[in-house]
Amino acid sequence: MREIIFDTETTGLDNRNDRIIEIGGIELVNHFPTGRTLHIYINPDGTKVHPDALAVHGITDAFLSDKPVFAEVVDDILSFFEGATWIAHNANFDMGFINAELARLNLPPISQERVIDTLQLARRKNPMGPNSLDALCRRYGIDNSHRTKHGALLDSELLAEVYIEMIGGRQTALVLGQTETRKTDVIEDDQDFSAVVLDRPRKLSPRLSPDEAKAHESMVAKIGAKAIWSKYSIN
Secondary structure: OEEEEEEEEEOOOOOOOOOEEEEEEEEEEOOEEEEEEEEEEOEOOOOOOOHHHHHHHOOOHHHHOOOOEHHHHHHHHHHHHOOOEEEEOOHHHHHHHHHHHHHHOOOOOOOHHHEEEHHHHHHHHOOOOOOOHHHHHHHOOOOOOOOOOOOHHHHHHHHHHHHHHHOOOHHHHHOOOOOOOEEEEEEEOOEEEEEEEOOOOOOOOOOOOHHHHHHHHHHHHHHOOOOHHHHOOOO
16 A cells, blocks of 8 residues: 655645645555655746745745746656555645646646545544644654754655554554454545554553543533543543
8 A cells, every 4th residue: 555645835825826835745655654755846936925834834935936837847746646645734735735736737636535634533533632743743752843844845754653653653564464463444534544553562651631631521521421432431
């Protein structure tokens, strides 16, 4: 199974008028990084970087002035993603921009069936949040201290580590294909993929603080007997 963890940076938030200026991707095969990456800066073809976006990623109009436009790199991008599942954090944002760029070139869009949104996955696993990439790095003990600005390749590298942890951890990737392990099918947003998980030798210590656990119990009590969380222990 081949997956590409990717991220984009853009001139702004509106995919109808703003453009992609950076794309980065990390290849996973059977949930394990292969070392293959994609990293391209893209000239937005006359669209200026919005000041709010500049504050986030730090990519200037001057820096982009000599970069190729999307039409010049689209074949490289599609070739790298060919046959793979597209995985992004808040994927609706990134796929909206990808498909808008493809539409400008009269190319077919990427089907939603080929996309996994790690934000939705995180919200289902951690309904009380927060579920930003920085928050998930903290939750899973991933060092993101070097992330002072958003960057497509750096964010893809961090998200790849987060994604692997969310589907079972590094042990999962290392034991794929071993017949003595048990297999669990996971379904997210109508996208089927498989992960192999190991029984832990000892229970993990709680990730919730006492205050967070108390807030959770209070929320469940307010919902009442129909609360799905009442069937499960968070301790």
